[in-house]
Amino acid sequence: MLKNIVVNIAYYLDTSSTYQKRKRFYYDILENDKNKYKKFIDIFMSVLILISVAVLIREVKYNVDDYLLFFSNYIVSFFFLIEYLLRLWVNSSVSKIIVKRAEYDSFLLRDVRLSKALKEVFLVKIHYMLSPQAIVDLLAIMPFFHQLRVLRIFILFRVFKLFRYTKSIQIITSILATKKFEFLTLAMFASVVIFISSVLIYVMEANQPNSQINTLYKAVYWAIVTISTVGYGDITPVSNEGRFVAMLVISAGVAVLAFTTSLFVSAFTEKLDEIKEIKTVEGIAKLKKLYLICGYSDVASTVAKKLSKAGNKIIVLDKSESRVAEAVKDGFVALAYDPGSVESYKKINVNLDKQVRSILCLSEDDVENVYTALTIRSRSKSVEILSLLINDKNRKKLEFAGINKIVYPQELVGLITKELVGVPVAFEVIHELRSEYANVKIDELGITQRIVDNFATVSELDNKNYRIVLLGIYKTSKERFYFNPMDDTILEVGDYLLVVGYSMFIREFEKYLHTRVRSE
């Protein structure tokens, strides 16, 4: 009976979307770095920690206000308790484990063995509770029982909790963790030296009447002070034998210190690029409407410069380190990831459908471009892909790979020459219109609801007053361009006006379109 109820509840929770959504929310604000609210939780918790440490320090010599003590001991602990319980809750799913067990057992046509499921739940939760971070969390709640004086010191465990809330400390720990073996060797070496030297100095000095090193504890203290090259000099060996030992320890100390420093330095230099990469990737996740350029060729670098001049955000991916370095030098966010590997897109953590305007495959090799396009298509069906085509024979393959727009430079040469020999002057004029440096520009203005409300037909546009040539109107509904439209052409939302004029006047005209109110 009870068993059935438990299983039913588990099924209910596992399928309830509100429950799962709520759980997901708490998980995100506690654990997911990409959640925008997590930052505030982290800051809030850090402030609580700093307040309680400040109270602890103040309390040593002065009298602290009762309210503040109450706050530090109970309220802060209460917050930490809630946090601890939430973490324990979101860390694994009890309902999932029970449901899985129930499914498994019913599949084998036998009674649901709830005890096994509960055992598994217990193990999973205990495993979490025994993780170092969870232990620190638990100890940080301890000051709740502050009547026990010893427990007061547990406030300092709250400082350890800061690790959770600061990303850079996590990075430092992870960097140092990569040198685990070296640090272990160093620790072994240092402890052997300390052990030998403290025993030696104890043997040599303990019976000297005017020596201060008369206990083993003092001997160890002296050895550590000496080996670390700190050398307080509060206790010193007096016998010749003792001084000889000191000389050995000092030499060993230099080695230990040099070894330690070099370890830290090498760990950080090795990881420096990785840290930079992490920072770059973090920055990318926040961008919107970006252009992703795969392959930093000559064309790519020119395109990137033009696009970024127009105020677009650009990310460059290229296999080759040297080309990435070039892109970075040109001032772009660039990563030495292979654009043809799914892994790269996972690493940069970009939502191709939502964050990316277009992906440009601009490598000077059709094989690479096709490969990249297929990789991207495997992650997103809808993102727009533009690619260079180097050899006309491969056009079909590019189309098959799902590339939306293909640019074939060789064909361009042919077309340009045709215009050049046919209408050279006109060609230059059009070319001028397209160039970003010219005063006179061609531009497209979108028709919004507001414009439709105030301008019914083309004749009302009054573009001539703004010294603008209306080249035509693009009807999105019919996907057709109407050149030099009749006066009575009706404007519809979604249409585009193609205008030629001085950029200043185009801006003015656009403003006029958006602000004029029809006078009845």
Add this chain to the structure above:
Amino acid sequence: MSKRTALIFGHNKYADEIISNVKKTYSNIRIFSLEDIDADSSYKVEKFDLSDEWKGIGEDINIEESIAFCVLEDMAENIFLTISLRSNFVDLAIIAVALNRESANKLSMAGANKVIPLVETTADIITNMLEKPISSKILNNILYEESSLKIAQIKIDTESKLDNHKLASIDWTRYHGVLILSLIHEDMKSEFIYSKKMKEYVIQSGDILVVVGYEDDISEFEKIIGSKRYVNWSHWRR
């Protein structure tokens, strides 16, 4: 002797594209290649050497009426070829393709009348496709595709009706279905039709109008104003 001739230097993809696009305008096409000639080409390919003095060519064809395309893939060779052609034929119109960023400037210094900077142009096309998709599509149609919408340049003759008319006095945008974009003076400076200078400007013979319109309308327009479409290379002379 006086045949209009297209001289194409280099036998590659670029050359093929150029041939298919200019064969209507230039009845006589001669292709020169640095490499050994393969037989299966539909055009006769002649071998040449960068140290050639081009004595034979000058006698064969009318240089004034001809145009040369330098499309060698090695940019150093292409530049050398351009210099060599320019030093031998002062009046030859030379169009050169620059395959990388640096060579565009060098080619025009070497004496090419017109350089097609491939990297720059491709980048322009891509940027326009992304940022101004509609205008780029329409302009491409006007310029490159076989659409009925065309861009043309029309020269005003002394007999033209428009000669001595004030530019601003004519309603250009509604003039028989064609749009006039700009006017080019005899000194080859182009002026946008709505620019300040154009307000009081009186059309003179020799001016060139750049118009956009449907093929039929343009022909009609030509008839009415009594001028004709016009191509010359004089503005490319150095």
